[in-house]
Amino acid sequence: MSISRRKFLGWLGAAGMGTAMGKTARAATNKDFSGYPDSNGVLFDSTRCIGCRKCEEGCNTVNELPEPDKAFSDLSVLDTDRRTTSKAYTIVNRYDDAGGNQGPLYRKVQCNHCLEPACASVCFVRAFSKNESGAVIYDETVCVGCRYCMIACPFEIPAYEYDRVLSPRVRKCTMCHPRIVKGLLPGCVEACPTEALTYGKRDDLLQIGRERIRKFPERYVDHIYGENEMGGTSWLHLSAVPFQDIGMREDLGTTPAPKLTSGALSVVPMVAGLWPVLLGGVYAINKRREKIEKQEKEQAVSEALETAQAAAKAEMAEAMKFAEQQKDKAIEKAVSEALEAAAKAAAEDASQPEAEDTDKKSSEEDS
Amino acid sequence: MSRWTAALAAVFMVAFFMSSSAVFGLKRAPGQGLETRADIIRIDSMRVFGQLEKPPVTFLHQKHTEALEKKNKNCSACHLSEKDKLSDKQRMSTKYMRLKDTTKQAVMDIFHDNCIDCHKQTKAAGEKSGPLECGECHQEQVAVKSSWKAIGMDKSLHYRHSKAMDNKCEKCHHEYDEASQKLYYAKGQEGTCRYCHQETTADKRISLRLAAHMACIDCHREVLAQNESAGPITCNGCHDSNEQKLIEKVKNVPRMDVKQPDFVFVKSVKSQDKASNPATRMNLVPFNHKAHELHNDTCRVCHHADLKACNSCHVLEGSRDGNFVTLAQAMHRVNVNQSCMGCHEARQTDQSCAGCHTSFEKKRQQGTSACQNCHMVPNSQIIDEVQRNEVKQAAAESLQKRQVVAATYNQEDIPETVTINTLMNQYEAVKLPHRKIVLTMVANINGNKLANYFHHEKGTVCQGCHHNSPAAKQPPKCVSCHGKPFNAKDPFKPGLMAAYHRQCMECHKAMGITKPVSTDCTACHQKKR
Numbered sequence: 001m002s003i004s005r006r007k008f009l010g011w012l013g014a015a016g017m018g019t020a021m022g023k024t025a026r027a028a029t030n031k032d033f034s035g036y037p038d039s040n041g042v043l044f045d046s047t048r049c050i051g052c053r054k055c056e057e058g059c060n061t062v063n064e065l066p067e068p069d070k071a072f073s074d075l076s077v078l079d080t081d082r083r084t085t086s087k088a089y090t091i092v093n094r095y096d097d098a099g100g101n102q103g104p105l106y107r108k109v110q111c112n113h114c115l116e117p118a119c120a121s122v123c124f125v126r127a128f129s130k131n132e133s134g135a136v137i138y139d140e141t142v143c144v145g146c147r148y149c150m151i152a153c154p155f156e157i158p159a160y161e162y163d164r165v166l167s168p169r170v171r172k173c174t175m176c177h178p179r180i181v182k183g184l185l186p187g188c189v190e191a192c193p194t195e196a197l198t199y200g201k202r203d204d205l206l207q208i209g210r211e212r213i214r215k216f217p218e219r220y221v222d223h224i225y226g227e228n229e230m231g232g233t234s235w236l237h238l239s240a241v242p243f244q245d246i247g248m249r250e251d252l253g254t255t256p257a258p259k260l261t262s263g264a265l266s267v268v269p270m271v272a273g274l275w276p277v278l279l280g281g282v283y284a285i286n287k288r289r290e291k292i293e294k295q296e297k298e299q300a301v302s303e304a305l306e307t308a309q310a311a312a313k314a315e316m317a318e319a320m321k322f323a324e325q326q327k328d329k330a331i332e333k334a335v336s337e338a339l340e341a342a343a344k345a346a347a348e349d350a351s352q353p354e355a356e357d358t359d360k361k362s363s364e365e366d367s
Numbered sequence: 368m369s370r371w372t373a374a375l376a377a378v379f380m381v382a383f384f385m386s387s388s389a390v391f392g393l394k395r396a397p398g399q400g401l402e403t404r405a406d407i408i409r410i411d412s413m414r415v416f417g418q419l420e421k422p423p424v425t426f427l428h429q430k431h432t433e434a435l436e437k438k439n440k441n442c443s444a445c446h447l448s449e450k451d452k453l454s455d456k457q458r459m460s461t462k463y464m465r466l467k468d469t470t471k472q473a474v475m476d477i478f479h480d481n482c483i484d485c486h487k488q489t490k491a492a493g494e495k496s497g498p499l500e501c502g503e504c505h506q507e508q509v510a511v512k513s514s515w516k517a518i519g520m521d522k523s524l525h526y527r528h529s530k531a532m533d534n535k536c537e538k539c540h541h542e543y544d545e546a547s548q549k550l551y552y553a554k555g556q557e558g559t560c561r562y563c564h565q566e567t568t569a570d571k572r573i574s575l576r577l578a579a580h581m582a583c584i585d586c587h588r589e590v591l592a593q594n595e596s597a598g599p600i601t602c603n604g605c606h607d608s609n610e611q612k613l614i615e616k617v618k619n620v621p622r623m624d625v626k627q628p629d630f631v632f633v634k635s636v637k638s639q640d641k642a643s644n645p646a647t648r649m650n651l652v653p654f655n656h657k658a659h660e661l662h663n664d665t666c667r668v669c670h671h672a673d674l675k676a677c678n679s680c681h682v683l684e685g686s687r688d689g690n691f692v693t694l695a696q697a698m699h700r701v702n703v704n705q706s707c708m709g710c711h712e713a714r715q716t717d718q719s720c721a722g723c724h725t726s727f728e729k730k731r732q733q734g735t736s737a738c739q740n741c742h743m744v745p746n747s748q749i750i751d752e753v754q755r756n757e758v759k760q761a762a763a764e765s766l767q768k769r770q771v772v773a774a775t776y777n778q779e780d781i782p783e784t785v786t787i788n789t790l791m792n793q794y795e796a797v798k799l800p801h802r803k804i805v806l807t808m809v810a811n812i813n814g815n816k817l818a819n820y821f822h823h824e825k826g827t828v829c830q831g832c833h834h835n836s837p838a839a840k841q842p843p844k845c846v847s848c849h850g851k852p853f854n855a856k857d858p859f860k861p862g863l864m865a866a867y868h869r870q871c872m873e874c875h876k877a878m879g880i881t882k883p884v885s886t887d888c889t890a891c892h893q894k895k896r
Contacts, residue, residue: 050872052886075886103876185853194872195865199853208858215728218702 033256034232035115039134040180041202041234042189043209046246047219048196049106051078051094058191059090059110062176081247084109086159086171090188095246105239107246108188108197111136111157111173112226113234118257119149119158127170134202134234135175143170154230154252175234205236212238231256403514405610406430406602410478412462416471421505429602434489442588442600445481453550453571454541461580516608520560521664523617539582543571557625561672622660625674629657630762632744635683635694650742652698653762669705701729707741711817719811720818721877723831726870740821743769771819774809775828776840781805789863794892805829832870 057072059065065087070077078094085091090110097105117136120128127143130136145168150158161168176186184190189197198208209224225237230252237243244250406429413419435444442459449466451458460466464477482497482504489496498504520528532538537552543563544551548571564575573581583598583605590597599605633652659669666674680689681697689697696706703709715724744765775781785799809828812818822828826838833842845866852862861869872885883890 048869050885052888073888189853193864193868195852195861195869200855200858204855204858211859218729 033116035202035234036130036132036134039132039202039234040175040200041113041134041205041236042175042186043198043200043205043236043238044108045196045198045209045212045238046105046107047238047240048194049092049108050194050196051075051092051104051106052193053077053092054191054193055108055188055197056088056090056092058187058189059173060088062179062187063089063174065089078106082109084111084157084159084172086161086163086169089171089173093247097241105241105246107237107239107248109155109157110188110235111175112155112230113173113175114230114256115232115234116230116256116258118152118154118230121258121261122148122152124148131177133175133177133180135177135180136172137174137177138170138172140169145170152257154249154257202234202236209236209238228254230254231259401510401512403512404429404603405513405515405607407509407511407513407515409509410463412468412474412478413471415468416474421501422507424504425506425509425511427511432601453543453548455549456585458581459585461577514608515606516611518605518611519665519667522620522623523664524614525623526617526620527615538586555626558673559667561667565672622657625666627656627660627674628759630654630759630766631656631676632758632762633698634678650739651744652741653744653765655766668710671705711821714817718877718879719808719815722808722874725877726834726873740823769820770823771816775805775825778802778806780840787867789867790892794888794895797891797893831874 053072053075060068060072068088078092081093082088082091090108092106092108095105095107097103113130113134113136115130117128117130120126120130120136124146125142125144127139128136128149129139145160147158147160147170149170150156150160158170158172160170176184176188179186185199186197189199198205200208206224206227209227213220213222213224219240221239221242223239223243225239225243225248226233226235231254237248239246239248242250404427406427408426408428409423410426411419411423431445432442435441445463446459446461447464447466448457448459450456462468464481465474468474483499486497486499490499528539529536536554536557539560540552540557541550542553542556543549560578561575563572564578565572566574566576568574568577584600587597587600591600599610603610605611631654633654635648660666663669669677677697678694680686681692681694682689683694685691685693692700698707700706701709701712704713712729715721744761781802783800783802785801787797787799805828808831812822812828824838826840826842829842830836830838835848836843846863849861849863849866852865854860871891875881875883875885
């Protein structure tokens with residue numbers, strides 16, 4: 001063989017690197033996408049929401065979801081902060097008003113149906129797709145259950161049926177796509193008694209939102225959440241307080257998720273082609289690294305132990321020596337003190353008899 | 368051997384407790400559980416000498432005065448006095464241990480020497496004392512929360528002061544004489560302090576803050592020294608929001624006499640000779656000055672600082688003196704306190720009004736018929752302004768002509784109940800106690816002159832719910848306009864279900880009506896039998 005294995009792998013690797021570096025970030029998206037024309041959406045106005053959970057009930061009914069543990073009329077569930085689950089595609093959370101005296105605030109949580117969904121961009125089997133009607137829908141027949149969508153979603157919406165052992169699915173709001181097709185309203189929208197949810201064309205909803213803010217500037221924050229967040233969402237939000245006060249992320253930016261990863265994703269096909277090489281290489285490198293690490297670790301541990309023991313010994317010896325010295329000094333001092341005292345006492349003894357003599361003399365005189 | 372281990376253990380224990388307490392101290396979440404005080408002073412006196420080298424010191428004034436009081440020390444322990452050339456009075460400086468900011472080093476030394484000295488002495492005496500190290504005083508983080516609230520002379524407070532002083536206005540009010548460079552009292556020219564003393568000190572005019580602290584506290588101290596009851600001399604006494612509520616309010620304050628008119632016309636120009644074509648001028652607005660005085664705590668509410676007439680600064684086309692706010696804007700702007708409409712709109716936030724008024728868009732421009740509510744006297748009627756008193760008389764007369772309608776339609780014309788037959792697939796029909804609601808609303812605003820004057824038709828009250836149609840005894844039904852929701856051709860109109868629910872719920876919320884609870888469906892809708 002005129003070509004060595006090592007050389008072959010090297011060429012392959014170099015070719016892969018070349019393709020990875022040559023691509024620009026625009027490769028995967030090609031152009032800016034501002035949603036399908038005339039697509040639908042829902043405008044949620046949190047100033048109108050009274051926290052009655054009728055939307056949850058409506059969602060449950062039209063989607064034929066299992067009955068919840070606590071009835072929908074039981075509003076005590078609002079005491080805890082909840083997330084969407086595989087059995088509840090939408091939930092309402094309560095937020096205590098920090099500043100004003102408006103009483104508690106409510107926010108409905110469900111899939112926001114991004115114009116360019118992160119869940120769809122990470123799904124390598126294309127189980128998610130953005131429908132022309134505005135809904136982001138899920139195809140369970142192709143899903144392999146990797147749950148990348150759950151990690152990718154900036155709103156933490158998709159939920160997984162962990163309790164279905166054989167055929168678990170990813171579950172989330174469908175914007176009631178099957179109902180929309182039939183000309184019906186989404187279940188939550190239909191159930192809302194105060195029209196806190198307005199259904200319509202996304203463009204009209206933006207107009208309605210802006211008009212509400214214009215008419216009642218003191219009632220709203222001058223911002224429609226979802227107009228540009230993550231490149232825009234089909235579900236739009238109005239609020240009386242900054243959106244982060246009702247638990248919504250304000251750090252998402254306006255770049256759609258697919259754009260953020262397009263640079264990396266553009267090399268995915270190439271990486272996929274090279275996967276045996278890549279994985280094999282990675283495995284070998286890891287194996288070798290582990291081995292070296294283990295050796296180094298063992299060596300370092302034994303060295304450290306030795307030095308520590310030596311240091312401890314030396315320290316102990318020093319301390320003992322010091323103590324010994326101290327002891328000696330103390331003894332010396334005590335001895336010298338005793339000697340001194342003895343000398344002094346002897347001196348005193350020497351002078352004492354004279355005094356006694358005089359005493360005796362005087363006593364003799366007295367007598 | 369065992370002695371050594373015991374000693375080591377002791378050292379470790381001490382180190383652990385010291386470090387752990389420091390850690391616990393840092394763990395406290397910002398803003399939570401902080402003490403609230405009104406006496407927080409951020410000492411940044413060095414700012415006059417340029418950028419600060421260290422963070423300013425958060426100084427708690429009252430904590431110090433209280434500690435000094437226990438040692439029988441007074442303000443002079445920290446504040447020096449000098450004879451004020453302007454008033455020939457001994458005045459205490461608000462600065463610490465100095466009268467002037469001389470040099471950077473000198474001022475810094477004054478603070479460091481005196482503060483630390485005193486703290487040292489106190490500590491030496493075995494008492495609780497303040498910090499001695501740099502970082503203990505100079506801290507970026509403030510560990511207290513402010514409850515400070517500005518205080519002003521309202522009518523009641525002014526009355527109590529003038530009564531206590533036997534109406535000796537000269538005790539506080541003064542003018543400045545340029546020639547002798549002295550303060551003197553000019554009878555009849557008393558104005559608000561703010562007229563001269565502005566936000567910042569300029570030339571010889573000290574800032575309002577400085578003037579108020581020097582004058583108020585000096586006088587309170589003097590009176591206290593004579594063992595008489597006096598106003599507060601502590602920070603909290605005036606500035607703590609809770610203690611402010613304890614300040615006695617005199618309910619019926621006699622009218623203050625500053626030669627203000629009882630009735631006037633709000634006019635665009637002062638005299639006719641400057642006027643443009645009278646035919647194109649707006650109708651005059653008669654204004655009951657006396658009645659408006661009753662509704663406000665201070666003159667400042669409308670007159671900003673001085674007590675001049677509105678149109679002396681706010682002229683028709685705007686002027687520099689009036690900050691280019693035109694006369695029309697000065698009277699019609701919403702969201703400001705000084706304008707007529709702004710103040711009247713603020714009154715609509717009252718619970719008895721808010722039910723209807725919160726659902727109305729705040730319009731800068733109302734229908735033309737509404738203009739005549741205020742602009743009621745045609746210009747031709749007041750042709751001559753030779754006699755001031757006659758003009759005032761005319762204004763008073765035109766105001767008396769105003770009719771205040773305090774009622775709506777007769778009881779029998781108001782339907783007693785209204786049956787709402789929607790949502791019949793889920794619930795029984797709702798019987799709305801219509802007459803009871805109307806009568807309660809009318810009763811709520813019964814004594815409200817403002818409301819009853821502007822609700823100038825019998826059906827105006829009805830328009831709170833029956834909106835967007837002319838006031839009438841039998842207004843159109845809700846369903847005439849509100850039908851299926853989300854009509855793309857009429858996107859701003861709610862559907863019938865939302866229209867009903869929001870009308871009831873939002874009104875109840877604004878009026879503070881807690882029953883029925885909005886989320887309790889069966890409180891209004893009987894369960895289907």
